[in-house]
Amino acid sequence: MNVTLKVWRQSAGEKGRFERYEARNCNPNMSFLEMLDEVNEDLTNSGKEPIVFEHDCREGICGCCSLVINGEPHGPEYRVASCQTYMRSFKDGDVITIEPFRSKAFPVIKDLLVNRGAFDRIIQAGGFISVSTGSAPDANSIPVPKVSADLSMDAAACIGCGACVAACKNGAAMLFVSAKAAHLNLLPQGLAEKDRRVLAMVGTMDAEGFGSCSNTYACEAACPKGITVDFIAKLNRDYALASVRTKLLGTDVAA
Amino acid sequence: MTLNGNVPSGPLANQWSEYIRHSKLVNPANKRKFEIIVVGTGLAGASAAATLAELGYKVKAYCYHDSPRRAHSVAAQGGINAAKNYQNDGDSVYRLFYDTIKGGDFRARESNVHRLAEVSVNIIDQCAAQGVPFAREYGGTLANRSFGGAQVSRTFYARGQTGQQLLLGAYQALSRQIGLGAVQMFTRHEMLDLIVVNGHAKGIVTRNLADGEIKAHTADAVVLATGGYGNCWNLSTYGRQSNATAAWRAYKKGAFFANPCYVQIHPTCIPRSGDYQSKLTLMSESLRNDGRVWVPKRKEDCGKNPNDIAEADRDYYLERKYPSFGNLAPRDISSRAAKEACDDGRGVGPGGRGVYLDFSEAIQRLGKHKVEERYGNLFDIYKEITGEDAYQVPMRIYPAIHYTMGGLWVDYSLMSNVPGLFVLGEANFSDHGANRLGASALMQGLSDGYFVIPNTINNYLATQKEKRPAADSDAAVRAANEVRDGVKKLLAIKGKRTVSDFHRELGNLMWEKCGMARDKEGLEYALREIPKLREAFWRDVNVTGEGEELNQALEKAGRVADFLELAELVCKDALHREESCGGHFRSEHQTDDGEALRHDDKFAYVAAWEFKGVGTEPDLHQEPLNYEEVKLATRSYK
Ligand SMILES: Cc1cc2nc3c(=O)[nH]c(=O)nc-3n(C[C@H](O)[C@H](O)[C@H](O)COP(=O)(O)OP(=O)(O)OC[C@H]3O[C@@H](n4cnc5c(N)ncnc54)[C@H](O)[C@@H]3O)c2cc1C
Ligand code: FES
Secondary structure (H helix, E strand, O other): OOEEEEEEEOOOOOOOEEEEEEEOOOOOOOEHHHHHHHHHHHHHHOOOOOOOOOOOOOOOOOOOOOEEEOOEEOOOOOOOOHHHOEHHHOOOOOEEEEEEOOEOOEOEEEOOEEOOHHHHHHHHHHOOOOOOOOOOOOHHHOOOOHHHHHHHHHHHOOOOOOHHHHHOOOOEOHHHHHHHHHHHHOOHHHOOOHHHHHHHHHHHHHHOOOEOOOOOOHHHHHOOOOOOOHHHHHHHHHHHHHHHHHHHHOOOOOO | OEOOOOOOOOOHHHHHHHHHHOOOOOOHHHHOOOEEEEEOOOHHHHHHHHHHHHHOOEEEEEOOOOOHHHOHHHHOOOOEEOOOOOOOOOOOHHHHHHHHHHHOOOOOOHHHHHHHHHHHHHHHHHHHHHOOOOOEOOOOOEOOEOOOOOOOOOEEOOOOOHHHHHHHHHHHHHHHHHHOOOEEEEOOEEEEEEEEEOOEEEEEEEEEOOOOOEEEEEOOEEEEOOOOOHHHHOOOOOOOOOOOHHHHHHHHOOOOEEOOOOEEEEEEEOOOOOOOOOOOOEOOHHHHHOOEEEEEOOHHHHHOOHHHOOHHHEEOHHHHHOOOOHHHOOHHHHHHHHHHHHHOOOOOOHHHOOEEEEOHHHHHHHOHHHHHHHHHHHHHHHHHHHOOOOOOOOEEEEEEEEEEOOEEOOOOOOEOOOOOEEEOHHHEOOOOOOOOOOOOHHHHHHHHHHHHHHHHHHHHHOOOOOOOOOOOOHHHHHHHHHHHHHHHHHHHHOOOEOHHHHHHHHHHHHHHHOOOOEOHHHHHHHHHHHHHHHHHHHHHEOOOOOOOOOOHHHHHHHHHHHHHHHHHHHHHHHHHOOOOEOOEOEOOOEOOOOOEOOOHHHHOEEEEEEOOOOOOOOEEEEEEOOOOOOOOOOOOOO
16 A cells, blocks of 8 residues: 655754655555654655654563554554554545644744653652552551552553653643552552642643643543543542642651 | 582572572662663563662663553563462472473573572562552462462462562652652663673663664663563564674673573463464463364364364373373473464464364363453463464464573672673573573562562662763773764765565564574574675665664664674574573484483583684683582473
8 A cells, every 4th residue: 555644854954844755565464653753764765864763672562663654643542652553443545644742831942853852851759659669568468459560560661751741732741640649649659748749740841831721631532541530530549649638747758 | 611600608598598698788878889781671671670779779760662561571461480388288488499490492591590580579569569560369368370380379369460460569669759750761672782891891882762862871770671682583472673783792892691592482372373473473372271272183273163073083182292291381382282283284263373272172161251351461462462262262372482481691699601691681691591481580680679689689780889980081982982873884884775575574484494493404494594684784785764763674774783793693592502491492303202311421611602703613711510509401391
């Protein structure tokens, strides 16, 4: 099959534009990224610069790949990452638009590759359990109810790709932040610093320039890992409680 | 030259505690005067960087990803071993030690493996405390499953995403230290050289991948945790970015490379579908707990719908050949058995390069629901890639390059022969001998990072007060300039062939001549072809763009240039090792029934190679493997 691509190209300091390329003789069993690999081979052979896009594992787990395909983060298929999109999802003759994950908090570095460092800074602010190596008790000494462990795992499945932000008209990061908060807050091990965690992560999220959530649920629809907006509701509750408790008890959340 | 592993004396079981007892300590006030560079932030690097910072050292950490959370450790599915004996099924530190030694076909250093088994139990405690959502029983205790090469249930897991969850645990510990200012994190930075001053490792040169800036960074010690070199074969289960550059450039600066020919070919991967293929996807080995491997007994049946092939016409070859381990036979054995079945013309799927992994019996026994709960995400992955529903038809699988047991040589303290250079995780050669058991790499990476390096690096640092060179010292400036020249050279060629084209050709050659089965003739052929290919690369490669910007073609070119040198060493090592052991199968050395034949009298040693120039014969150093606890035996899984 043959398809036409309209690809966003942008170099450092430039405004950016769409360029048209032809992808010929695609095999339906090719992955979308393999199709781009072939286009890049053609571009290189004709002396042009290949299209820059982020990728690594190519099996939907590292969170590198980040393409908006025909207006949808990670493309047309439900619950898969860009790298798990296959050409069998398209038809011969299709015109396919490819853009980066756009958001104020994710500046474009080049072409389809953006800077998602803001996500790391949110985790650095509080997305962890403070337990230094060597200080842990025997793993079975704190039983974790299976339902809690399972729900925590549902939240922890987030791959940090940022599709939720790219899908949101406000550029909110609530799905990402709420998933990390839920992953840790749902476990007995994470309870001790739950309030600090939630306040610090939300504070950093705001400071990084992410928008606010207006409950459109576009994030959940775009998430390759099926993270649910229920976690956002939980985060709102945890945040309200943490704020109240901090006011009453003056817990030190800044340190 | 004979190499010494610097193993502590005394009985095996006491060596690690004795080592710690006699270690030099760095007092807390002095720790912050030492700077440590950690390259790589996968399981091994992130756990090391976090722990060293917790102890009070100043840490600078580097990765080429945009975030430490994306290291390829993230892709590990199946699980992590630990000798907890929570299942009360007879496990112990000794048994994990023994299984690992035996699984490695008696080519690993006993002392390291014993230490690994000892600290395995602390790893699970640490990870559970960090919030790793391990699978649980209804009573709230941890669940286990069994994995290849073991007859006890000692594998801990978090659905099919164990590596991701363990990495997130280490990443979060690292992030905490970054937030506290104890670790300075350099993402999108690729190490392109090691800085050696007076024979000691004292820094690295990096290229900032976002803007192309090349810079020297100095420190009191350098820790490499940069993963394995499986992409030398091009198609593999590794991430597309995984590469050998850090280890290889350290080798060229004097660090020995040990046992490069020991690579693991994983039996259960999705077979390739065409030339455009960029990677091979692993189906976790845990599937072999419930899936049954078979091919048709008759060649004529290979094209048929597998569901129409009668039970009596199927050859469950692993169960037939290895009745006591059956479908859980170790990886090297299972991979070779698949190759044999396909070589015999009984393979299935495109090109006859595939065997069935069948769940119909498990679905009948457990119900579809249970199978879905255990392996649902793997069945989903399979469907995404192949478009087939494995609940209805058996999966098709085929072996693929998966893990490299070889790597930079290290002694018991994980220090290479270059003082001050430590190597952790898959990048070192230390614990898996000639074959790694499933669920043991995650264990080793975290053991090295959380528990070993924090207790060994102090012995080196205690001797190194005020020896850190400045970032603008002669040695550092010279190293950075050499890297700049290397980049310019690549960009100046502007030939006719793409980097990927060379990578593909090298990969095919390595898979054919230095893959699942090797022989003298094939290896000699490869050793003639690789230098020619390398020469063609440096004459005719086309690296587009400039150096002072984000340039993925340039990144890839540097990595493939290194693979083109490493490949030659892999083949040399494979040719010199005139025996079969673990993942290294020399067709000339097999038993009458086709099993690997070791020659302990000649090859019970670690082969550590010293660089002498590109295209020049490397020097071989041998570290004898002295088995004091375990008796060398023929591995049997029958
Ligand atoms: C698909 C798959 C499934 C697996 N499943 C299991 C399993 O179930 N159980 C198990 O025990 N093992 C498993 N393994 C093996 C295991 O995952 C790896 O061996 C292990 O995670 C390697 O960890 P590491 O920290 O050594 O390296 P990696 O996780 O590969 O990390 C390497 C790091 O080094 C950085 N880096 C590399 N080179 C440079 C450079 N030049 N400059 C700067 N940074 C650099 C990278 O950015 C990255 O941060 C699996 C492997 C694969 C591929
Ligand atoms: S490339 Fe890793 S998730 Fe897509």
